[in-house]
Amino acid sequence: MTDKAVVQEFFSIGEVCELTGLKQHVLRYWESQFRFLNPAKNRSGNRVYQRKEIELIQYVKHLLYTEKYTIEGARQKIDEHRKDGALRTEARGALGVETVADVERQVADLLAVLEGSAPVPRRGEGDEERE
Numbered sequence: 001m002t003d004k005a006v007v008q009e010f011f012s013i014g015e016v017c018e019l020t021g022l023k024q025h026v027l028r029y030w031e032s033q034f035r036f037l038n039p040a041k042n043r044s045g046n047r048v049y050q051r052k053e054i055e056l057i058q059y060v061k062h063l064l065y066t067e068k069y070t071i072e073g074a075r076q077k078i079d080e081h082r083k084d085g086a087l088r089t090e091a092r093g094a095l096g097v098e099t100v101a102d103v104e105r106q107v108a109d110l111l112a113v114l115e116g117s118a119p120v121p122r123r124g125e126g127d128e129e130r131e
Contacts, residue, residue: 011049013039020057030060033071034078055091062094 013024020027027047031037036056039047049057056078063074081087112118 009050011051011054013047013049016049016054016057019054020061022057022061027057030057034060034075036078052088055088055095058098059087059091059094062098066094066097 011019013027016022016027017024027037031039034056037053037060039049039053042048059078060074063069063077064071069077078087081090109118113120
């Protein structure tokens with residue numbers, strides 16, 4: 001057996017929620033609104049997401065929450081990128097923007113704690129899912 005980390009290829013809806021900061025009902029709703037979000041189901045009937053689907057979910061989240069598109073507007077934007085062949089590039093770019101924004105929020109929270117303007121969170125606090 002090697003020491004290399006095993007790369008996870010499939011993710012449960014709970015794992016996707018942890019990775020994206022979304023709630024399960026939001027993901028289920030988005031599945032009804034975006035035809036390309038259609039995760040496979042395992043033998044038990046549970047949703048199983050692949051990495052490419054998680055990238056698209058992050059892109060939808062970016063369009064809706066950061067860029068402030070409506071669902072219809074996000075759908076049109078994604079269709080444009082799909083026709084141009086730029087969907088994957090745009091999704092990965094948005095993932096980078098979201099990652100930087102998340103790091104900035106974490107640094108701001110840490111600075112507030114260090115400056116004494118925010119209480120020190122107890123273990124498990126501050127881990128709420130952000131919508």
